[in-house]
Amino acid sequence: MKKKNLFSIILSFLKIGTIGFGGGAALIPILESEIVEKKQWLEKDKFDVAVAAATISPASLPVSICAVWNMKYSLFSAYFYALPGSVIFMTLLTGFSMIGKAGVRYIEYASAGILVFVLLLIYKFISKNYYHSVKIGIKKQHIAALCVSFLLYSGNSIRRFISVIFSFDAGNFPKPVFAVSMLDLILMLFFIACFAGVSKSRIKFGAAFSVALLYALSKGKMGILGKWSLPLMAVMLIMALVSILYDTLNKSDKAKRMTIKINYKPLLNILLFISVGFGLTVLTFLVSGDRGALEFAFKGVTSSLTSFGGGEVYYAIGYETFVETGFIPEDFYMSRILGIAGAMPGPVIVAVLAGIGFAYGSALGGAALGWVFGFLGLSMAVTATALGALSLFTVFEILKESPRLKMIIKYIIPVVCGVLLSVGLTLFLRASEVMAGTGISPFIGFTAVLIMFLLMLFVHKKYRVNDMILFLAGGLTTLAGLGILNYCIGN
Secondary structure, rough: OOOOOOOHHHHHHHHHHOOOOOOOOHHHHHHHHHHHOOOOOHHHHHHHHHHHHHOOOOOOOOHHHHHHHHOOOOHHHHHHHHHHHHHHHHHHHHHHHHHHHHHHHHHHHHHHHHHHHHHHHHHHOOOHHHHHHHHOOHHHHHHHHHHHHHHHHHHHHHHHHHHOOOOHHHOOOOOOOOOOHHHHHHHHHHHHHHHHHHOOOOOHHHHHHHHHHHHHHHHHOOOHHHHHHHHHHHHHHHHHHHHHHHHHHEEEEHHHHOOOOOOOOOHHHHHHHHHHHHHHHHHHHHHHOOOOOOOOHHHHHHHHOOOOOOOHHHHHHHHHHHHHOOOHHHHHHHHHHHHHHHHHHOOHHHHHHHEEEEEHHHHHHHHHHHHHHHHHHHHHHHHHHHHHHHHHHHHHHHHHHHHHHHHOOOHHHHHHHHHHHHHHHHHHHHHHHHEEEEEEEEHHHHHHHHHHHHHHHHHHHHHHHHHHHHHHHHHHHHHHHHHHHHHHHHH
């Protein structure tokens, strides 16, 4: 492993936060590329443990990984990763009256090319982990887990993709039979691993898979078994606990000699994150003299802790928490936060909370106070995320010798790869829609995105071009090309 220092950590995570378009699971390839492959600060297996803990944590998945990958640099990694997107977003909000919708449109033009670059990183991540599975001898299991997770997760993505690209009415398509969230997928993986354990019994594995499939049906949009999701979750929990208890009572002499060691570093980092968040809350209260700072901090943390399933889920939570209670105006949230926050690099939930803080602070005392409250929003999202991720990571550390946990960690990446296939489909669609916004058809937009992706892949493989160059080239190409096209069609 290569040595690291604070300065290099800050630069790397600022870079990740700047190029990290796509949000959620799409950021996993970027993080692995930087800290595992390029910098070699972390072994692949330890990164997979961090991903496993992060995927079942609330709030932002990438911030969770940043918080747990290294206990010494946990705070700096999480904050400097979350910083660029929020700063860019608040800069846009500050100058929104000057740049208006036209400025936002040109930002979207650049984002189309950047999303193609993210697609390249997703492709690299999936292909690299496939070859890794071949190396460790789980090729067939890897492919099976990838395909199953894609089919269970991507129902809505495929439906929307076909309807937009081929201009079909989505209402004519049946609702997806399966459309589970990433959290549901991880829950199902945990259940199968906990129930089947290290048993090689096909009957036991088949029973676990069948119950998990029934649970997936209960989460589908067609309403099949829709009322049975909670009972099925209870059944899975009972089956898993019974299986674990049975194996524990019949454990081998070797298992009896296993001792539990608690790593206190994650717990100390939890206190550190809470201290920084509390300090910024007090500072904001003293600067503003407004008790709304305390209310905002409390709502930011509690609402983030209830946000499972990705940043986009927080759009509804943020509306319920801050708009319906009258904390910020509805028109600001709908016109300046929704959609635009998702187009920023880095975690969506952090950008949304920073935007809400900016809205409240600027209404209270101008743009300067808006920035103060915006940074408080960033801090509350990071604090809540780190609280959940580090708590789960502590549990993972305690159980790291468990065969069941080892099985979960082994198969977490194939499941993530299946999710990333669906995410890639969504990003293809988003980039195509940006191009279609200039007046061309969505199908032509999709074709252009595909050609651009293949060219970027060719250049990367043939000439080993640096990622930052590809990132800038993608953004500048679509910014210039779509800007010219928009001007020509508009005139």
